[in-house]
Amino acid sequence: TYDWxxxxxxxxxxxxxxxxxxxxxxxxxxxxxxxxxEGREILGVKISFKSGNKGIFIEGGIHAxxxxxxxxxTYIINELVxxxxxxxxxxxxxxxxxxxxxxxxxxxxxxxxxxxxxxxxRSPGTRCYGADANRNWGFEWMTIGASSEECSETYAGKxxxxxxxxKSLSEYVASLxxxxxxxxxxxxxxxxxxxxxxxxxxPAPNDAxxxxxxxxxxxxxxxxxxxxxxxxxxxxxxxxAAGSSVDWAYGAQNIPVAYTYELRPASxxxxxxxxxxxxxxxxxxxxxxxxxxxxxxxxxx
Ligand code: 0X9
Ligand code: ZN
Numbered sequence: 001t002y003d004w005x006x007x008x009x010x011x012x013x014x015x016x017x018x019x020x021x022x023x024x025x026x027x028x029x030x031x032x033x034x035x036x037x038e039g040r041e042i043l044g045v046k047i048s049f050k051s052g053n054k055g056i057f058i059e060g061g062i063h064a065x066x067x068x069x070x071x072x073x074t075y076i077i078n079e080l081v082x083x084x085x086x087x088x089x090x091x092x093x094x095x096x097x098x099x100x101x102x103x104x105x106x107x108x109x110x111x112x113x114x115x116x117x118x119x120x121x122r123s124p125g126t127r128c129y130g131a132d133a134n135r136n137w138g139f140e141w142m143t144i145g146a147s148s149e150e151c152s153e154t155y156a157g158k159x160x161x162x163x164x165x166x167k168s169l170s171e172y173v174a175s176l177x178x179x180x181x182x183x184x185x186x187x188x189x190x191x192x193x194x195x196x197x198x199x200x201x202x203p204a205p206n207d208a209x210x211x212x213x214x215x216x217x218x219x220x221x222x223x224x225x226x227x228x229x230x231x232x233x234x235x236x237x238x239x240x241a242a243g244s245s246v247d248w249a250y251g252a253q254n255i256p257v258a259y260t261y262e263l264r265p266a267s268x269x270x271x272x273x274x275x276x277x278x279x280x281x282x283x284x285x286x287x288x289x290x291x292x293x294x295x296x297x298x299x300x301x
Contacts, residue, residue: 004075004283006276007067010109013074013101014043021045024081031098034168036106037123042169044100047080049093054181056294057173057255058099062133062185062245064107064118065272068263068282069186073101075283076290087291095294098176103169103245104133117272121163125150131157134185135241136166137248140199145241156243166245173253182257182297183249189271190238190262191229193218193289196250198234199242206256207233213257213296220292221285227264229289234260257297261286 002008002016021028027049033042060073077099079085080092102108106122107130120130128151135146138160142148146156161167173180195210204210214231221229234241250258264282265271274282 004071004279007071007279008074009112010040010102010105013070014041016074017043017045017077017101020077020081027081031100031172033100033103033172034165036104036165037121037163038106038109040105040109042100042103042105042165044098045077047077047092047097047099053094053096055096055098055176055179056182056184057176057180057249058097058184058186059103059169059245060100060186061102061108062104063187064104064111064120065116066186066188066263067111067272068188068274068279070101070108071279072263072283072286073099073186075279076287077101079287088287091291091294095182096179098180100169104165106165107133119153120155121165123163127151128155131155131163133163133166134187134245135243136161136163137170137243137245137252139248139251140197140242143199143242145198145239146243154241160243169245170248173249178254180249180253180255182294183246183253183255184258185244185246185260186263187260188263188274189265189268191227191264191266192237192260192262193229193231194234194237194246194260194262195231196233196247196258198240198244198247201233201235203233204250209297209300210257210259212300213293214259216296217259217289217293221289224285224288225281227285228266238262257293259293
């Protein structure tokens with residue numbers, strides 16, 4: 001059976017998503033966010049308990065090697081559907097959730113078969129494979145913190161949305177037509193909550209709100225185990241980086257609450273390989289932060 005004591009393959013997670021849908025058919029709908037270069041689906045779930053709710057969009061796995069991301073995202077799905085905790089039930093039932101644990105499935109499969117530390121997509125170039133799916137989105141594309149060299153880990157692609165994964169997923173997000181209020185992208189590692197922008201040190205229009213929500217979220221996160229996060233704009237708190245999904249969601253889709261989580265560890269020689277004993281603790285503290293994030297965002301309107 002599927003659990004969070006270990007990491008899973010793509011097929012295990014996709015089978016689990018389908019099994020959750022068949023256990024909870026009135027609450028879960030399978031959604032396809034797009035497709036991949038190698039022909040896989042970007043498979044997700046819409047979780048909805050009543051109509052008329054605002055939407056929260058969650059993506060995991062845009063960077064293939066960051067395995068704690070899909071593991072945390074599937075844990076969130078499970079909690080939203082099955083938890084009996086009152087705070088989680090209230091949150092779960094107050095939003096429509098659009099959740100994709102793996103938005104770079106080809107890359108993730110490659111981390112299982114061939115190279116555990118693969119980051120990018122798997123579309124062939126002339127000398128190297130793949131583009132950085134978090135530099136390929138059509139907002140301030142290639143303006144800073146991205147590479148035009150196809151072998152680079154931060155290769156932005158031939159053009160904005162050159163990758164079928166980002167192109168098709170962005171079309172899916174756009175098709176939701178303003179229903180999404182919060183966009184979350186899960187990565188690892190560094191223990192950070194980052195918000196727009198990545199292309200400039202100019203503050204985003206609602207910078208003060210984004211900082212206040214992040215402060216509430218990291219405070220709640222720290223309560224359970226003392227895990228320390230920092231927050232700030234991507235540009236200032238980590239490094240300049242244009243063409244990310246979160247900046248596109250915020251800047252091109254006007255989604256006002258948009259964060260990149262960099263999950264555990266804080267730092268390590270090989271931080272992408274987080275021991276599986278840390279999946280559940282990471283997921284639990286992240287759930288705590290999500291409850292605080294949604295409450296604080298609601299209180300700000
Ligand atoms: O470089 C990235 O894409 C992210 N860090 S990672 O180590 N997981 O690769 C940071 C993305 C920050 N978000 C934005 N650029 N908005
Ligand atoms: Zn990442």
